[in-house]
Amino acid sequence: MNQESDPALELDLSLMARIQAGDRAAFTEFYDLHSGKLFGLICSILQDSREAEDVLQEAFVYLWKQAATYQPERGKPLSWVILIFRHKAIDRVRARARQHRLVEQAAAEPIPTLSEEGAADEGALRDERREIVRDALSKMPADQREAIQFAFFRGLSQMQISENLGLPLGTVKARIRRGLLKLRQSLKGKL
């Protein structure tokens, strides 16, 4: 799927430009298009749907207020948005961990990344891109996949990841580096 002829990307760019101009109808359309993906992401990080609702709301309001800072030349709108929403969810995980010391408990829970759990309306929300990413992940060495998924979804520090995986810190960093570079290579020109 190349960027120049991707209608989904064109639509996102158009909506983002209108959102930047304060167009609430465009914001609503963007919400309808992507809230399922973003809520799924937040749920998978927080493991708590009520708290995920709070973060989803907070993140969408933040998006509305900060849309002006998006620069098309820096990347695709959805990539930018996903990282913002992930950051908001991770912030919440870290705040929760600070308050309740639940990091270890959260780390012991299974990573839901590739499973179907939590799916709502899968038929309506099916996404070709998701399958491309899952395929790329499935072809990656398991230790690298585990490292980047752990890093992406857990909100732990480098040291905590090292402790939870029972690996030296240097090994964790190397696996994250190799995993992310491999994912970049696998997805090049496909998204």
Added chain:
Amino acid sequence: MIDERHEELASLYVLDLLEAAERAAFEQELRSSQELAGLVRELEVSAAALGSSITPVAPPARVKAAILDEIKLPGESEKVVPFVRSSVIAWALAAGFALLAGIETKERLNMYDQYMQTRSASVKLAQEKNQLQTEIAKLESENHFSQLKIATLGALVDTYAKGSVVVLWDEQKQTGVIKVTNMPPPAADRDYQLWVVDSTYPQPVSAGIFRVEASGMVRAEFHPVKPIHKATTFAISIEQKGGVPQHKGPIIMAGQ
């Protein structure tokens, strides 16, 4: 050529795994290396792709309602104001401009300007709106005017919070007037550019650049570069000197 250490730092950076000091040092390097910045952008796409590997979950409808409620501006004008209706369009436009000029001289409309500067006096705005609607109803009853739209633009960036912008738009004549007060001049190599959002077009339509006087004020007529079928939003961005065909710079003010 980026070495392994910097690849590692870039990977940890996009996953928010660097400590504050490491992060600050890395960001310093990012500013001076386009190659490193390019790698970070690519890794951000890969990291975001991890997020899109998740099975979607439809959020409850109440979340959407709460979000839309939260982003609503107090007292924001949402609809086209049926200002004047006339068989003599040119005169109607002139009447509209005269009304805009009246904003400078009538005390109650001065209060309206003050509202826009602070965006906090929603009660005053409601009162002003009622007064305006009364006046509009009176004008309509005289059946002399055509339909115009008035948009008040609010700041999206704190620097411009004291700025006040009113746009008067005549869709039939495809022309409008912008009145700006309390706007700081842009950097020497930049201009303010006005945009019209019309859902007919995928991108906002340029309505031209404008330059504020030393006093921070300007009042100017504008003509969008494409026919406008339904103006839903007006916005101002900061662009390179002379303006751009499609907006690139940050949107600093917008309103409907």
